[in-house]
Amino acid sequence: MNLYNIAIHSLKRKKSKTAFLIIGLVLAVSSVVTLITVSEIVNRSVATNLDEFGANIVISPKSDELSLNYGGLTVGGVSISNNQLKNEDILSIKKIKNKDNISIIAPKLLNTTNIEGKKSLVAGINVNEELKLKKWWKVIGKKSISKSEALVGLKIKEKLNIRLDQIIKINSREFTVVGIIEETGSQDDSMIFINLDEAQSVFNQEEKLSLIEVAALCYDCPIEEIVTQTSNQLPLADVTAIRQTIESKMTAIHSFEHFSFGLSMVILIISMLIVFTNVNASVSERTAEIGVFKAIGFTRNNITTIIIFEVFLSSLIAGVIGYVIGIYASRVIAPILSMNSSLNVEINIYTLIIATFLSLIIGVLSSLYPVYRANKLDPTVAFRSL
Amino acid sequence: MSFIEINNLTKEYRASKESVLAINDVSAAINKNEFVAVMGPSGSGKSTFLTTVGGLSKPSNGTVKIDDINIFGLNVDTLANYRREYIGFIFQSFHLLKYLTVQENVLLPLVSSDLKKKEKIEKCHAILSKVGLETKAKRMVDELSGGEQQRVAIARALVNDPLILLADEPTGNLDSRTGESIMNLFKDLNAEGKCVIVVTHDNKIERYAQRSIYFLDGKIVN
Incomplete structure (x- = not known):
């Protein structure tokens, strides 16, 4: 007892x-x-879901030149500089310690060109990644684009009076407009989107990129860590966290x-x-x-x-x-x-x-x-x- | 010097705004081998006297010395240990734990003892044998008669071999024949050298005691 x-x-x-x-x-x-x-x-x-809904990190080249504004963000200069991003930088991003937290990497090559006598902004994109990143895009026509095909924003479509299936010339090369993006209220409305490889070829900027948008899954990781790790991998780039996006998500x-x-x-x-x-x-x-x-x-x-x-x-x-x-x-x-x-x-x-x-x-x-x-x-x- | 010395003991209970003097300036002396009957009508203060002498209830005033130790000068836990070693309590309603067996009830005071389990059980069986319940060790207590339950309570009080046995109306719930056998048991224990103090209002009990103390309205009147 x-x-x-x-x-x-x-x-x-x-x-x-x-x-x-x-x-x-x-x-x-x-x-x-x-x-x-x-x-x-x-x-x-x-x-x-939120992390995949738009980018929360933007990587742009370090540049002293006049900056280009994209979607309210200041990105590196459009013209070629020694610091320009390259395709291989995407692989470098995939090597960071928190690589598992990265869900989308959307590279872009931005350039201006004259289409039907009017100055237009053309973006070379990886269409699959871009569509994952911009789930809000509503496209009339085809969503995905192959070689020699293009998507156009609503404003530029109206400005240049472009129709579906119309052929437009970008630096003398022909592209068929297969989709029109409905109004997004962003810079995208004034842009023409073609495949990244095509854009690099058309603008003679093989392997080169203007910016990379990244969506990181940051429920249990500090976004600043990812920014630091990416900066270390890409010392010649500016890596910026979009604070407002992160805070609203959190x-x-x-x-x-x-x-x-x-x-x-x-x-x-x-x-x-x-x-x-x-x-x-x-x-x-x-x-x-x-x-x-x-x-x-x-x-x-x-x-x-x-x-x-x-x-x-x-x-x-x-x-x-x-x-x-x-x-x-x-x-x-x-x-x-x-x-x-x-x-x-x-x-x-x-x-x-x-x-x-x-x-x-x-x-x-x-x-x-x-x-x-x-x-x-x-x-x-x-x-x-x- | 007596074995138990009670000096100017007063115990006051406070119930809401009223206070009741259960015992009022009581002094007494009891020797080591004495058998004392504490008599008096209900509410005269005899049970309060018993629980105070046993160190269960702190007096409002006065001292209780046992073997020259002022028991209320001890801290709460030392007093508990003291009670376990020196005092055995027996109550009218037995106060056995109904969810334990006879043996487990008797073993309760040995819970904190340094004895080995086997030694504790041997001790328990010896005591049960003394009170005539050696065959009922494994029974649940509510399977026993009133007299047997009181014997279990006595065995529990004796298991630590205390010097003093304090019994509050120990035959109150028993028929006269069983009551008699219990009183004879107390007499035997007293003959073995235990100091026995029995509170009762039954005059028949008096003949077993060597001395009686009479209480009336919280005071000793003899």
Whole structure:
């Protein structure tokens, strides 16, 4: 017979109260596990979608020449300089430490040319990457372009009075307009887009690039790190993070996280009250028993050990059950909220330990006052109550 | 110098705005091998006297010295240890833990003991044998009769071999025949050298004691 046996026997005796205590904690732990797991999954999902929605890093050549404005960003000079970016720089970007965080690399060669007597801006693009980056593009006609095909922005289409399937000449080479990009409200409206290889050939700038737009998945990586790593790989380039884009993305991501955190706190406080009420009532009911413990010479430490061990055991069981329920609930809820049915929520031993620890903390903290009360009980009053 | 010296003991209970003097300036002396019956009507203060002498309830005023140690001068945990080693309590309602077996109940005061498990069980069986319950060690306490439950309570009080046995109405819940056997057990224990103090309002108990102390309205009247 030891103090732990007494606690275990006591728990077995008051099965319904123990079950109520465990259920209260299970509800709290499972709710918090579900909220946090779902929040993290949805955040990642939202972050991934947002990260792929436009660039958050722009790489341009270091240049002292007059700058060219593109989409509100200052990029390197259009004319050839010693510092001009090259195709091989794309490979260098793919070698940085955080390369797994990079989702899209969209290189561009920008140049001006005369089309039908009017000065126009032509962009050589990697069309697949560009379309991934600019998911908002709505194209009348064909979206993808092959050799000798071009996409045109709405403003330039109106300015040059271009129609679909019309052939336009860029530096004497013919291109068929296969798609017209609906108004985007950006620089893209005034541009003609052709394949990057074609543009490099047409403008005699083989292997050369004007800028590279990068979309980095930065839910759990510091964007500044990626900028630094890229700058180290491309010492002759200016690597700039588009702060406004990043901050708006992070605000969107963190809003759900803050909501989940707030709700978790409310649930935890409620569960602490449940545990407190349960343990406090148990102490009141056990007044005579505690009196007997005192009469036979149990110290405050002995009485504290019995009560805390009872709560500890209940919390431990509740922590594990709550975690498992939370994970299964997340498996149901997360795919619905993130609109991604392929999501898989794994049981993670590290999170299981945290959930169990959380349950233990709630249980033990909520029992401190009832334990204090038990130790302050006057046994004489306890015996008189019977 | 007596083994137990009680000087000017006062115990006041406060219930909301009112205060009740349960015992009022009581002094007494009890010797080591004495069997004392504490008599008096209900509410006269005799149970409060017993729990105060046993160090369970702190007096509002006065001192209790056992073997020249002022027990209320000890800190809470030292007093608990002292109670475990020197005092055995027996109550009218037995106050056994119903979710434990007879043996487990008797072993309770040995929880913090340095004895090995085997030694504890041997000690427990010896005590159970003394109170006539050696065959019922594994039974749950609520399977026993009232008299047997009181014997378990006595065994629990004796397991640490205390010098003092304090019993509060130990026969109150028993029929007269069982009550008699319990009182004879107390008499035997006293003959073995234990100081026995029994609180009762049953005049028949008086004949087992060497001396009686009468309480009335919180004061000793004899």
